[in-house]
Amino acid sequence: MSRTTTKTEESVRRVPGKACRRDGSPQREEKEAGVERFLRSLPVFVGTHRTAIHSAVFIVYLAVVVTVMCFHEPWFDEAQAWLIARDCSWRELLTVRTHYEGHPPLWWMLLAVPAKLGMPYEWGLKGVQLLTAALMIWLLEFRTKLPEILKVIMPFSYFLCYQYGVTSRPYALMIAAMFLVAINWKNRDEKPWPVVLSMMLLCLTSSYGIVIAGLFSVLWVFDFIRSDKSLFLNKGRFFALLALLVLAICLIYAIRPIDGTSTGAIGESDDDINSPAIRYLYIWLLLPSETMFTSYTGDSSLETVDLSAGAFLYAAAISIMVWCVIGWICRRRNMLRLLLVPYVVLSVIFMMYFSMHHEGIILGYFLMILTIACDVKELGMADVPRQLLKAEKDVAEKIGNSKFLWYKAMLCCAGLSVMFIGVYWNVSACACDIKYDYSSSRYVASFIKDNDLEKYKWMSGWSRITEGQANAKVKQMIRSGEWYCAGEECVDFTPWIEGTLLISNPYFKSNLIGNSYENQTYLSWEWMKDPQRARKDIERWRSSEEPEFYSTIYQPFYFSDLGYKRNDYIKFHVGTRITPWKDSRTKKDTDIYIRKDIYRGVLHSPDAGIKWSDGSKIK
Known part of the structure; x- marks a missing residue:
């Protein structure tokens, strides 16, 4: 007897040997089983091809960094370090500049090799940087036991690839030193010298490195005194730590600020500066999120970061999750002290001075902690609560x-x-x-060289802080009457010059800046040494002829206080720079003032198509 198949019966029909959907097609269980097999086979594949994957990541990283380096125009920090390395004597580099810059001298010493040998600026600077970036990623890929996913992603993250890979500063070497400390930490008692030498390198890369190495050493000493009941039981360990202590004391002495050194945000009013409590809160609840997940700040000082309540709460939630994950991993390995104690002390240092491009140091610190944790015991399902x-x-x-x-x-x-x-x-x-010019250094240098302008007199504007802009410290300086200002209710810092010519200086053998402090090619932070320095400088500049080229923003006093006539100059647009920070960009024009007789006679007649940014016209 025939029977009509109902919808219910159709939905449960099964094909022999196969699972079926309700409509009779093969059920998705086979696909799901395939997904499960793929997920289970992935670790096997990675384990089998681990060396090839790491090598590919390393090669691609170097290719990316070298490619972007070819286009990158060095900015102030890069130029400053090169000029110090090139133009300071070894004695000054090791014993003087450290006080004013606040950094150990290792980075300048590395740059001094190509700089003093006469290598071209960008080749020498970027060559040293490439070596340190390569060391950082080589250690990450081939010597750490971090999870494979981190080894694939982290080399191409913003800080490790762009900020500390492309731009030339000591932070790649600093993170490489952190990795070396982490790699050797497990065997520190049996083989103390490898970890101590790594700590020495960390101390030499940055003043922050001295703090991290010092706190790690203190925790190490507490651990072995508690277990050995003696400081001298392991003589090799004792003398290694003693050598580290001596180096740290020497470096602290070398980088301590001396009288006349400018420190802090003296160009910011107190209303724009965050309180210590806010800064401390940001260090714990904002910066961890900013290293990898959120982008609420620009490359500014921590003192001047301004966030909405919503942005801070979101970043705080992310940061708390970061702390929970890393804290849980460390707790399972009895490493919570190693995570928290150095960061507590670092937070105090960061409150004094921290720029947002230092966020990568916090990322490096977390990676160092995770490297030590993975060396104690690799991450696995046992770490899941x-x-x-x-x-x-x-x-x-x-x-x-x-x-x-x-x-x-x-x-x-x-x-x-x-x-x-x-x-x-x-x-x-x-x-x-x-795509764009990162800084004005290269196009300003090209403008000068292409038009043979190096032989003329160039001047830079200086810094004047009025009482309305000043913080309490500068207001006290103004009201004391001891500090000179050519205007009213202000203070002039003539050694603090505008930076356009400075960042182009490395392309030239002679100093472009005709009014730099003590004829230095770099910026000196000796602004507070002589209250009457500005008076002497301004009087000397007034007594000399108007410069042919003047690099400054337009403020009337830059001309009137020196007896210059604004109408003697044409405002000339040299170029535009667009500087990236994470996924945001800052655009800024570079303008200089050219004396009209030089403009007519050297740079030829005015181009009728040029629209002068301030409406100036030849008279």
């Missing part, structure tokens, strides 16, 4: 294992996409640097 595993099991039983695997895969992809935020910043910054 039991409550989370139980919840996972309950959800799988409730919705079915197949559906749960899909949800788990999607959640993993979402988490992975969050990790790629730093990669996105890096791509954005690299693309911007390739």
